[in-house]
Amino acid sequence: MSKSGVVGLPVLQDGDVVPCCPPITAGELSQADAEKMAAMFKALSDPVRLRLFSKVASHPGGEACVCDIADVGVSQPTVSHHLKKLREAGLLTSERRGTWVYYQVAPSVVAAMAAMLDLRG
Numbered sequence: 587m588s589k590s591g592v593v594g595l596p597v598l599q600d601g602d603v604v605p606c607c608p609p610i611t612a613g614e615l616s617q618a619d620a621e622k623m624a625a626m627f628k629a630l631s632d633p634v635r636l637r638l639f640s641k642v643a644s645h646p647g648g649e650a651c652v653c654d655i656a657d658v659g660v661s662q663p664t665v666s667h668h669l670k671k672l673r674e675a676g677l678l679t680s681e682r683r684g685t686w687v688y689y690q691v692a693p694s695v696v697a698a699m700a701a702m703l704d705l706r707g
Contacts, residue, residue, distance in 0.1 A: 629675035649690040
């Protein structure tokens with residue numbers, strides 16, 4: 587795990603847009619690229635995870651305390667489980683501040699996923 591808390595993906599600097607994988611129209615995906623993207627899309631395929639990801643992404647300031655996003659209709663332990671899955675997939679980063687954990691969308695992850703799916707090549 588990198589110091590940013592993202593497993594297996596490069597650490598991007600603010601403003602960088604570096605897709606993890608080549609655009610889908612550039613050619614056949616390698617096994618490694620397919621596994622990276624599948625893990626991201628799999629993590630987002632759960633409705634609770636997608637809602638949590640959306641809450642973090644749309645939260646003012648670009649980060650959200652777990653106390654601000656936990657109301658998604660499941661128990662706190664289940665929220666923690668889903669947030670862990672989003673972090674493991676490289677979609678979120680987190681930082682503990684006192685007793686609370688703050689989450690951010692991993693730098694450029696949305697742009698990277700969009701670039702990978704860009705049919706304009």
